[in-house]
Amino acid sequence: MSVLILGTATAGYLYYRHLNNNIRSSGRSGGESGVKKADPNAMGQTPLNILLIGSDSRNSAANVKLGGSRDTVGDKPRADVQMLLHISADRKSSSLVSIPRDTIVKIPECKDDETGQSYAETVDKPINESLQRGGPGCTLTTWENLTGVYIDHWVMIDFAGVVAMADAIGGVDVCVKTGVWDRSTRMVRGGSGLKLPAGTSTVKGEDALKWLRTRHAFGNDQNRAKAQHMYMNSMLRTLKKQNAWSDAGRLMNLAETATKALQVSDEIGSVKKLYDLSMQLKNVPINRITMTTIPTAEWSQDKDRLVPIEKSADQMWQMLRDDVAFDKNGKPKAKTSxxxxxxxxxxxxxxxxxxxxxxxxxxxxxxxxxxxxxxxxxxxxxxxxxxxxxxxxxxxxxxxxxxxxxxxxxxxxxxxxxxxxxxxxxxxxxxxxxxxxxxxxxxADWRDGTVYEAPKAAEAGDLPEGADDLNAADEGTCMDVYSVYRWDGGKS
Missing domain, CATH: 3.30.70.2390 (Alpha-Beta Plaits)
Incomplete structure (x- = not known):
């Protein structure tokens, strides 16, 4: 964005300043995790890890209108969507992991970068509450503690931001196996209001938000994450087809919207830095982008909460730490003698x-x-x-x-x-x-014993059962709809 805009005259410079003034940022980390950045490869490259956060804030008229739950107006927002985006050191593959919002994890001691308030460590709260206990920096520190992966940046968006970005993109294709209507029922109140016929539909604006928020009709939070991955994969394919990165007018529209919609960590709090960041992902081939959800099980103390399946989760975290691709579409690495x-x-x-x-x-x-x-x-x-x-x-x-x-x-x-x-x-x-x-x-991988036993080396695409992986090149995926929320598309 900066390359395109700074090439213009004074008006371009003023617009560049205008975009910079749109951007809201705060501290990267909310506490000390002890996790260090990965060592560079032989070419001096390191992986890039970005935490993507979806806030459920109702603290604006626009968000209340879009998100319901007026009884939470004034509350600190929660991080109901959390995804870790990993871009390989060689920038040839990208992996993404979601954690369902009700997953119980250790939330470390954190300090809110904006208010200075400190929060004590807790071990029995869902991960979405990390945002309330020190802002996005605390959510980042929670992820570093959980995964052992150093996270370079965070990016956060709320309901109104999602709608604005969906409109700027111009529509994204999604698919359901049967018609869907996510509405209140006699047994379960609420619902996103999503109403689509069977097959492929193009959603934008509020319909895009409804798709991303739908949980009951897709069965649970894990399937909601899968639907979010489907949307994001489709969005990436759409942007590639539109050649958005080389269309100046299109890029300016996206930049205007994005700088207003997103809140970011301080190190990427300028147009140039966000532009440079987008270039890191731009050239990753679509078939080398894989999105997953961490396998979970019911928490023994509350069936409505989840806990990570430790062995499966550790396998995925190790792949991220070792910079091993989630897909099998890359060329095998040459073995050195x-x-x-x-x-x-x-x-x-x-x-x-x-x-x-x-x-x-x-x-x-x-x-x-x-x-x-x-x-x-x-x-x-x-x-x-x-x-x-x-x-x-x-x-x-x-x-x-x-x-x-x-x-x-x-x-x-x-x-x-x-x-x-x-x-x-x-x-x-x-x-x-x-x-x-x-x-x-x-x-933490050697808590017992006097001789280290090395874990099995992770291989590309070696994901555990339950990871629910979706490759961005797969255009044939459709969501199942829970029977109660199936809709005949107005045919009856």
């Missing part, structure tokens, strides 16, 4: 290495007390006489051995010797420009 690797210097004698062991087992759960001391003793027994436990904690998902970046190949060799002694994979050895020396962080 071990003989091609430079030998490097030999590691120093174990007894001479000054090594600090840090307890990182507390990410998203209660730390395992004494874990740093336990592993330090194991290392002492293997000849690392100077290994000692730190009193500080650094919660993280995966166990790593950090060495100071300025120590170069020698630091890497020394760290690799520590990893080998404990059974850690080579990928656990990482340079850290902030590391003061050799540091082992025992992560």
């Amino acid at each position: 071990a003989s091609a690797k430079p030998a490097g210097p030999p590691a120093a004698a174990p007894g001479t290495l000054d090594l600090t062991v840090v307890n990182g087992t507390g990410l998203g759960q209660t730390p395992r007390d004494g874990r740093a001391s336990e592993i330090a003793q194991v290392l002492n027994g293997k000849g690392f006489d100077l290994a000692k436990a730190s009193r500080t904690a650094e919660p993280r998902k995966e166990t790593v051995v950090h060495y100071a970046q300025e120590d170069g190949d020698q630091g890497k060799a020394d760290a690799a010797s520590v990893a080998k002694a404990l059974g850690l994979p080579e990928t656990a050895v990482k340079a850290d420009p902030k590391a003061g020396g050799l540091t082992l962080v025992v992560g």
Whole structure:
């Protein structure tokens, strides 16, 4: 957007300033998660992770008109839609994960960036309440704690914003297997008001919002997420066909609408930065974009709440952390020959290495007390006489051995010797420009035992059962409609 507009004269510059003034932003994070940005690949690239938030705010006349529930006017909004968008380091694939709004997670201690108010940690609240406990920054920190994935930015939109963006796009195709009318029934009050005949329909404006909000007619929140993914995939296909990124007039209309509709984290709080961000996704092929929902089960304390299925969720989080594509449509990565690797210097004698062991087992759960001391003793027994436990904690998902970046190949060799002694994979050895020396962080993936057991390496497209994956290239998907809400399209 900035490239197109700044190429014009003074009027263009004034319009650019106007768009910048439209943008609302606040702090990226609401608290400390301890999660660090992924290390760059061989080309110096890192993945890009963006948290997308849909707010249920009724604190404007437009939102009340569109969203109902007038009894919540004045309440702090909740994050009823939450999706993590992951763009691979090489920008050749993109993966998205939704979490149903009623999923019970640990919401960490947070501070609201706008009001300065602090909120205590809670372990028995649904994830949508994270927005009420410190704003979008707290929702981001909650996701980092849950996933171990560093999140670069957040973007938030409310009901009125969705309608405005849907109108600006000009309509998106969606599909239902039977006619649908999401309305109040004798047993269940409420409903989005969505009313569509069987087959494919083009929705925009308020109808688009109704589609995105429909829950009862699609059965539950998980299926609502699937319908949202269908809409987003269709929207991406529509924008590609319209060539929106190279049509100046179209782009200006979208930019005007988007800068008014969206609230963003501070680091992307300008037109140029939002434009640069959109370019990161623009060239990802449609068949390399996959949208999913985290598998969940009923919470034992309340059947109307959900909890993540831990094994399945961890599998998906690991794929995001390891930058493994959710689809199988990419080219297999070329395998490098071990003989091609430079030998490097030999590691120093174990007894001479000054090594600090840090307890990182507390990410998203209660730390395992004494874990740093336990592993330090194991290392002492293997000849690392100077290994000692730190009193500080650094919660993280995966166990790593950090060495100071300025120590170069020698630091890497020394760290690799520590990893080998404990059974850690080579990928656990990482340079850290902030590391003061050799540091082992025992992560949440190694809470027990004295020899590390590496999890199975994730493979592209290896998603767990229940992930409900939809590829953006799939135009043949239609939503099932719960029997109570089926509509004959006015034929009867």
